[in-house]
Amino acid sequence: MKAExxxxxxRLKKGERTAFNELYGIFWAPLVNYAELIVGDENADDVVQEVFVRIWVGRDKLRNDGSLRGYLLRAVYRTALNVLRSKNYASSYRSQTKLQIEQQLCTYYDPDENEIIRNLYARQIADELDAVVETLSPKCREVFRMSHFEGLSNREISERLNISVSTVENHINNALRQLRGKLGHLKMFLLLTIYILGQ
Incomplete structure (x- = not known):
């Protein structure tokens, strides 16, 4: 697991809301796009929302000995499969066959089974995040990097930069808003990359 x-x-285990907001801002868009591949647009938001709720509620039980990205992908994958299984399919042979086919297709997107998915999300999220961070204003970028990459608290950042804690929070919130706004085209990249790598 990377240091950051x-x-x-x-920080999440300590109940820091800002840590949860950072997690949400970084991973929400790509995880929704990933969920859409399994359950479609209609249910993807609900799947990812459920995962984030479970993370916050069970934050004290989070483990610190593996990949955070991998953990989130597996959580979304399993939750999405549960959504498929909970649908009210008729007992006809045709409907049961449809469910089996859907579940078999979903195995392709299982991060435990498909290294392409694991590597794609790790690489793409990092590259996309770096690109967006570079578009932030210098002060906003500096605060975000200190908070996200160095793991400093808002108080520590305010003391280092000689600005108020509220100003630090404003910079972080502004950065997270821009991240959410600019990471929305990941789905097309994901589909194209899976197609190319799968040839």
Whole structure:
């Protein structure tokens, strides 16, 4: 696990809401796009929302010995499969066959079974995040990097930069808004990359 992921988990376990907001801002868009591949647009938001709720509620039980990205992908994958299984399919042979086919197709997107999915999300999220962070204003970028990559608290950042804690929070919130706004085209990249790598 990368150092910044380990720090983020420790902050989550302490109940830091800002840590949860950072996690949400970074992973929400790509995880929704991933869920859409399994359950479609209609249920994807609900799947990811359920995962984030479970993370916050069970934050004290989070483990710090693996990949955070991998954990989130597996959580979304399993939750999405539960959604498929909970649908009210008729008992006809045709409907049962449809469910079996859907579940077999979903295995392709299982991060435990498909290294392409694991590597794609790890690489793409990192590249996309770096690109968006570079578009932030210098001060906003500096605060975000200190918070997200160095794991400093808002108080520590305010003391280092000689600005108020509220200003630090404003910079972080502004950065997260821009991240959410600019990470929305990941789905097309994902589909194209899976197609190319799968040839």
């Amino acid at each position: 992921e380990s720090i983020l988990i420790e």
